[in-house]
Amino acid sequence: MDSGDLAHLRRARDLLDREYAKPLNIPVMARAALMSPWHFCRRFRQVYGETPYAYLQTRRVERAMALLRHGDLSVTDVCMAVGFTSLGSFSSTFTRLVGEPPSAYRARDHSGFAPVPPCVARAWTRPGRNPSKIGEAGGTVPA
Amino acid sequence: MTLSITHTPVYCLDLDKSLAFYTDRLGFEVRNDVPMGPDMRWLTVAAPGDTHELLLAGVDHHISPVDRAAMRDLVSKGELAVFIQVDDLDKTFESLRAAGAEILQEPTDQPYGVRDAAVRDPSGNHLRLSQPLAARA
Numbered sequence: 001m002d003s004g005d006l007a008h009l010r011r012a013r014d015l016l017d018r019e020y021a022k023p024l025n026i027p028v029m030a031r032a033a034l035m036s037p038w039h040f041c042r043r044f045r046q047v048y049g050e051t052p053y054a055y056l057q058t059r060r061v062e063r064a065m066a067l068l069r070h071g072d073l074s075v076t077d078v079c080m081a082v083g084f085t086s087l088g089s090f091s092s093t094f095t096r097l098v099g100e101p102p103s104a105y106r107a108r109d110h111s112g113f114a115p116v117p118p119c120v121a122r123a124w125t126r127p128g129r130n131p132s133k134i135g136e137a138g139g140t141v142p143a
Numbered sequence: 144m145t146l147s148i149t150h151t152p153v154y155c156l157d158l159d160k161s162l163a164f165y166t167d168r169l170g171f172e173v174r175n176d177v178p179m180g181p182d183m184r185w186l187t188v189a190a191p192g193d194t195h196e197l198l199l200a201g202v203d204h205h206i207s208p209v210d211r212a213a214m215r216d217l218v219s220k221g222e223l224a225v226f227i228q229v230d231d232l233d234k235t236f237e238s239l240r241a242a243g244a245e246i247l248q249e250p251t252d253q254p255y256g257v258r259d260a261a262v263r264d265p266s267g268n269h270l271r272l273s274q275p276l277a278a279r280a
Binding site for chain 1: 212215216219220221245246247248254263267
């Protein structure tokens, strides 16, 4: 692997992790990595295993899951808070990645997450990151 | 039986830069800096009064040649992390920002009882800083 640009790609990924709630497009992301948009998309996918746009969508959905678990925001509020601009695209993206609609996810028992540090829960629950689903309803925490 | 953690490695790409960051910027003190030949340096730091030392482990010294490139890539991609508690998160964070650290997360009050923030160390490690909310004046 050509490694010289990894720190640049990391800075772009950090931008997505930090600014996910803002409207981000490929030229803005590519600029953070000091690359052309085409080269940035190709390298990001090689290095992180998914396209930058897919990464941003999973980041937004993972944040939405955290807010929905907390339970004090409506699905519409959560949709806007994590950077989606339409409830329809939020619902369909969420359902595709998580396997159930945001309203159903919000209604479930999430008490099993209580002892897990949130930045770990964030990594584990990021859609598509892990081969198995987390059995949160039973209160068990995966080793 | 009594258990305690004595050393935890933090993998570093440039030991001198990392040493300056963890001591000058964060306030760790050097506990050991032992040259062990051209390919090895035993460099540890710890918080004042703490027995738990961070081993600043140069990837080029501590990782075998066959895995060195892979480890450099992992560190550069930002996949590794260190968690530290401080007594004045906002002050520490602002001093890191002023020193040019890459910002991952601004200081945020979290529902689980801490205020936390995150930056990259000079190698690219995710450095998560927290302060218990109850300890804030």
